[in-house]
Amino acid sequence: MKWDWIFFDADETLFTFDSFSGLQRMFLDYSVTFSAEDFQDYQAVNKPLWVDYQNGAITSLQLQHQRFDGWAERLNVPPGELNAAFMNAMAEICSPLPGAVSLLDSLQGKVKMGIITNGFTSLQQTRLERTGLRDHFDLLIISEEVGVAKPDARIFDYALAQAGNPDRSRVLMVGDTAESDIRGGVNAGLATCWFNPHQRE
Known part of the structure; x- marks a missing residue:
């Protein structure tokens, strides 16, 4: 060898790593039908945050919370709750x-x-x-x-x-x-x- x-x-x-399917599954628990357009909007926020994270500009916790800030405000739940639900959904479908x-x-x-x-x-x-x-x-x-x-x-x-x-x-x-x-x-x-x-x- x-x-x-x-x-x-x-x-x-x-x-x-099918994040669209994971988000669809996660949002069902919040009675939200997560669309392809919703996913595009999510990625427009999520992708730059990952670049910032990989460059050391933000922490992992900031990434995990900030990507769900908009949805957290709409659903009146903490962003950390949404992130945890997303992680669980991704683990289920992996x-x-x-x-x-x-x-x-x-x-x-x-x-x-x-x-x-x-x-x-x-x-x-x-x-x-x-x-x-x-x-x-x-x-x-x-x-x-x-x-x-x-x-x-x-x-x-x-x-x-x-x-x-x-x-x-x-x-x-x-x-x-x-x-x-x-x-x-x-x-x-x-x-x-x-x-x-x-x-x-």
Whole structure:
């Protein structure tokens, strides 16, 4: 085996992340029919917040609350309540991507594996338990817990320290996002593999 460690991103690398379906399910509990137009409006708020989070301009808590501020005001509920309901809905609908389980099964025992994710602790832990994949991984590194997000090299440095500081030339980072996973891995001196099933450029 060429690698001593392989680190994977989580969302859309190992797991499906259909936020539209998750929001539709979540809003049913509030008697709201969440439309495609509603989702576009949500993403217009959510995507810039994620950029700010990955750049260290806001905290994970600010992201999670601010993306639901508008809906919280409309429904007269705290934004934190909506975010928690969304996390629960996403955990309920999650599933491994096709081929993910067989890949992890084939690698288990041959290489140490970890996850480095910008996702949130409550969702990541629950998904791994529900899908039965927790035992495949030696490390679970979550930006919310570390305090910095990919592509910041510090989260990779933290992961490698937790892994016992292996030779970086024998560590591979696998992810679907060129900016956070691939650029972040390269900046940390790691080999990278861009999972790009949709042929993005």
